[in-house]
Amino acid sequence: MTPPTPQGEFALIRNSLTGLGAPRADVVTDVGDDCAITRVPPGLELAMSIDTLVSGIHFFPDCDPASLGHKSLAVGLSDLAAVGAEPAWATLALTLPQADASWLNSFAEGLHQLACYHRLRLIGGDLTRGPLSISFQVMGFVAAGQGILRSGAKPGDAILVSGHLGDAGLALQQLLSAQSASHSPITIDPRVRARLERPTPRVELGLNLRGLASAAIDISDGLLADLGHLLEQSQCGADIECKRLPLSDAVAAVVHQQDQWSLPLSSGDDYELCFTVPRDKLAAVHEIAAAIACPVTVIGSITDQHGIRLLAEDGQPWHPDAQHAELTGFDHFRPSSSASD
Template sequence: MAEFDLIERYFNFHYDFSSSSANNSNRPVVVKGIGDDCAIFDIPNNYQLVTSTDTLVDGVHFFSELQPELIAYKALAANVSDLVAMGAKPLAFTLSITLPEVSEDWLAGFSQGLKEASKLFKIPLVGGDTTQGPLTINITASGTVKNGRLLQRNKAQVGDDIWVTGYLGEAAAALQLADKALPGKQELTDAEQMLWQALTTPQLPLKFARKLTKFAQCGLDISDGLMADLGHILQQSQCGAVVDAEFLPVSAALVEVVGLEQARQFALNGGDDYQLCFTTNNQYRNKVLNLAERYDVNATRIGRITKEGLTVEFDGAPFEATRTSWQHFN
């Protein structure tokens, strides 16, 4: 199959950009997607454009034996999560995919999964590239934020509360289930299935994050592990933190599979959670909880920003982390 035939058959989803432009003339819109050398956006003066890109490699970020629909979902979710971390509304994304061969069954599944994820996150595919080689997926996602409403890593203040959304550690623990969970393997228990779903189809607090920008300024997504990612906030904001391990949000499913002590270790230094870590002034505690309830998001206060250092405590005593967060090239 020729490259442009492949693109037309599997990746041209035929979005109707004209209707969205007509109805939202005062908002950022996609004027034109696939069809020219570049996509075309209209960005009004009172908005900022944010862009993020991620490369996912077979055997590092996903298992090629996994259903292609799930690979597509995870690839797009990982990129949209970066938009969530900035409090941005998704605008559009591009896909560059390297394929070892043209498998129409695999492409049909991948295309369907990508299309469904695109609709779920309300972010259209507007361009990209296809090449031959080891299976690699690169997505660049763009979003928009009103001026002054960004969540940034350098905005934490001493005395701020530290919050996270969702439940942490499930995805990292699910990696240990790969030998059972991949197609043709053993059946998973109900608890194991919940962990596997957290790894393959992470649920993003998209609307919650956008509304959060009304009273929060600091945030990022948890992709490499809480301690590593919180460390980025502390470095950029030139401050420290105390994390209270007893308040780490761990699910009943995770505790059932690995036990409470290991659940806390996975929550501290797991990775692949794609949840939001953010800080707010402590006067906004009720606002955070009310917003979380409104959008059906689990929001948990896990610590506080201090002048320097990063310590983990359990009921006031030091708590030892026995895992390390994810790093490439380690």
């Protein structure tokens, strides 16, 4: 951050954090009152999620503030996408080490652009002094009984993912290597860095999966970890064909040259959707994905045998050895975890 400016808490809120996002008729009062007051339309249910991002854990302290504003909202929007909810409102609890109006204005612009794109309104929150951390609560609407849950997968369903896997993990590797490099500079691929710092929440896909997907979850902690949560809730298992995993050219090169399957299987921060679909609805899903220009890939099947089985390129079971012991998802309280959420 730059040196602090002589603005107090309420001036910062008034000048930087008021009026962000799209205007909405269902907002009665927003920033400026003790509570925001909103209207939930009849026949709809309210979907809510909250995420906290902490400096040095979820993002680098020198991360571009506009990108950070985008990402901190995007992670919540990804949760709404997973249940098929339409974004509506958000609240923000922001802790800053100092009153840096320039940094805050850039942060606000990043979140404002993404909020406007998804017709979401920032309706309240809190601003506090302390170590840099960001907590967004997002709220959205879904028709009564139409939310896509983690618990609906059935044996025989196809397992799909959106986009590519492992880009954010590769960017994190490159950034960490660049930080520790003492001599020759490390090349950081701008395409994968954008996937880490400005992820695309798959809101439109989630909305279109209502009535088609049997279960869904967003990939924040890694495919294996997040799919595991879905399987636990659905009380079933999965066969995953590694050769089907959708990889960008950059990730594919690392996977095939260095055998780093941890990138697509367990690195976090991709914020793609992993979802299950009955086989008779696959054609409709692919048609929708093509219409909204969001690639989706079938990577395996739901089974009645619990657990996740990885299948090698020859179709035989693959049992990761000690070299691949890192094939687990991110866990804040596991000592060996690296930062990726």
